[in-house]
Amino acid sequence: xxxxxxxxxxxxxxxxxxxxxxxxxxxxxxxxxxxxxxxxxxxxxxxxxxxxxxxxxxxxxxxxxxxxxxxxxxxxxxxxxxxxxxxxxxxxxxxxxxxxxxxxxxxxxxx
Amino acid sequence: xxxxxxxxxxxxxxxxxxxxxxxxxxxxxxxxxxxxxxxxxxxxxxxxxxxxxxxxxxxxxxxxxxxxxxxxxxxxxxxxxxxxxxxxxxxxxxxxxxxxxxxxxxxxxxxxx
Numbered sequence: 001x002x003x004x005x006x007x008x009x010x011x012x013x014x015x016x017x018x019x020x021x022x023x024x025x026x027x028x029x030x031x032x033x034x035x036x037x038x039x040x041x042x043x044x045x046x047x048x049x050x051x052x053x054x055x056x057x058x059x060x061x062x063x064x065x066x067x068x069x070x071x072x073x074x075x076x077x078x079x080x081x082x083x084x085x086x087x088x089x090x091x092x093x094x095x096x097x098x099x100x101x102x103x104x105x106x107x108x109x110x111x
Numbered sequence: 112x113x114x115x116x117x118x119x120x121x122x123x124x125x126x127x128x129x130x131x132x133x134x135x136x137x138x139x140x141x142x143x144x145x146x147x148x149x150x151x152x153x154x155x156x157x158x159x160x161x162x163x164x165x166x167x168x169x170x171x172x173x174x175x176x177x178x179x180x181x182x183x184x185x186x187x188x189x190x191x192x193x194x195x196x197x198x199x200x201x202x203x204x205x206x207x208x209x210x211x212x213x214x215x216x217x218x219x220x221x222x223x224x
Contacts, residue, residue, distance in 0.1 A: 031211055040217070040218075041217055042201050042203070042217050042218055043154070043201075045213070048211050048212075096208055098159065098169065099213065101154040102153050103152055
């Protein structure tokens with residue numbers, strides 16, 4: 001099936017630093033989603049992007065829907081210890097289509 | 112309002128044993144999903160149920176069966192467990208099929224020895 005390449009696979013940063021991660025696909029998607037998974041829990045939706053070029057913020061999180069519709073980026077500003085977890089991107093071709101998930105970026109924050 | 116609940120939280124099986132993973136949601140959602148999560152692979156869809164009374168295969172259905180018992184409950188059965196089925200299993204639900212807002216349960220960690 002389709003594959004989403006998410007990078008980096010893991011990051012170990014100092015508290016207060018900014019974080020960037022991205023997701024790329026060989027085919028287009030019409031919706032991009034970003035989820036966060038806390039240890040021992042299921043993923044929780046952070047941001048949804050519906051339009052090429054769209055830039056959306058949710059607190060310290062900002063995500064962008066790439067203009068080619070084949071990529072998306074997530075930035076976290078001024079990281080804090082509770083940002084620790086695995087961040088997943090997911091693409092959806094259209095309403096009614098299933099989600100395709102990336103492999104995840106594991107974020108570790110050193111206080 | 113518990114959202115999506117899954118039982119059990121942990122399970123260890125021997126090769127060849129069978130078991131059923133249970134999932135229930137109290138959000139009156141029409142669609143429910145079963146995913147498996149393996150390191151570095153993200154979440155892969157096993158089966159889904161777009162609405163009560165229907166089920167369809169996802170990306171990795173082999174070795175699994177599902178039952179949409181009613182609108183609230185969607186179970187996943189392993190008839191003859193294999194070590195390759197060692198994984199974390201997540202159930203999710205959404206208002207409609209493919210709805211962007213999928214809500215996930217806490218997961219079941221399954222080990223097959």
